[in-house]
Amino acid sequence: MGTSVPTAPDATANLADVLPSCLVALGAADDAWLRSAGLEARITLRPARSAIVVLVDGLGAGALSARTGHARWLASGKKKLRSGFPTTTAAALSTLTTGRSPGTHGVVGYSGWNPDTGKVMNLLSGWDDEVPADWFLVRTLFSEAPALGVDPVVVGPARYRSSGMTANVLGGARYVSADSIAQRVDAALAETASGRSLVYLYVPELDSIGHKHGWQSDRWTAALELLDGELARLERALSGDVGVVVTADHGVLDVPDHANIALDPLLLTDVVGVAGDPRCRQLTVAPGTDVRGLVGAFRARYGKKAHVASRDEAIAAGWFGPVSDAVVPRIGDIVLVARGSWAFNDDRSLRDGEQPKRMIGQHGAMTDDETLVPLRLAGAFAD
Structure with missing residues (x-):
């Protein structure tokens, strides 16, 4: 192209x-x-009896670096990790747990x-009524843990306990x-007091x-301070003999109006299906559509505001990691990934004069x- x-x-x-x-x-x-499971363990950790993995939804390394004075404990760690792509919770948590x-x-x-x-499904909140029972294609490592002699525990808010995504x-x-957060910290401590446990908080x-x-708001900073004190x-x-790993599923950036x-x-x-986040759109097109030509049209229209790729190009570039045959048709024919602080919204359903509702903090794309x-x-696990 x-x-x-x-x-x-x-x-x-x-x-x-x-x-x-x-x-x-x-x-x-x-x-x-x-090797037998097809997994990698590229984070070197000291031996421990039990482990606590703290997953802070939406905490980017860049945002943390900008707020070091409000999170001295968290910021004292100098290491970073890549979250993967797309940088959105449903995909990232699935990557973490599998x-x-x-x-x-x-x-x-x-x-x-x-x-x-032939429909778009919500893969965060739609597990109870939209997502087919066989959509998740691999077992979680929590499912594997008991056979390895490890007790897997999830500590989280009660509202998520019985959700389809949790299941x-x-x-x-x-x-x-x-x-x-304080109650979750207490629960994680109790769950690792004895035995060999893997706790996800x-x-x-x-x-x-x-x-x-937005992450630059006073409310976000106050929540970060509270979290830092509890950790x-x-x-x-x-x-x-208990090790702790603190990380996040993705970062966030504030998108101006x-x-x-x-x-x-x-x-x-x-286009018959618009999926993904505003910063990572996956577009499925009608059969017979000239995908190559449409990719070119999107590139011409949005220029340096986005990376635009056909599904084949995105897969070849490794955006989604190794892609199985069953997953290929789930990816949009065209993948539109925002650059800078842009976001791409489908406003066709708005009535005349209706103001769209936009989020301030957004994620999904490939920026640092x-x-x-x-x-x-x-x-x-401390160094």
């Missing part, structure tokens, strides 16, 4: 490495097991195209409900505040603000 697309780094540790690396550190897995790429586990975005029904993406773990607060108010308390109260673009309706004439997340090691 004459225009190249960026390639994804394939030799860099990312979210897929976190749980396998913890299992190795707990003495539950070795190189032979990793140790595999979106192209393998099948959750390719915030929402995705179902080739069997699939966190499947195999025992769920412990704890609504405040989920922190959704920063992401929800960031979407509504410092977690480290102080740990048993000496002028950077929220309504997609040109003429370019969407042959979105892909680079902290990797803070503590307890038995």
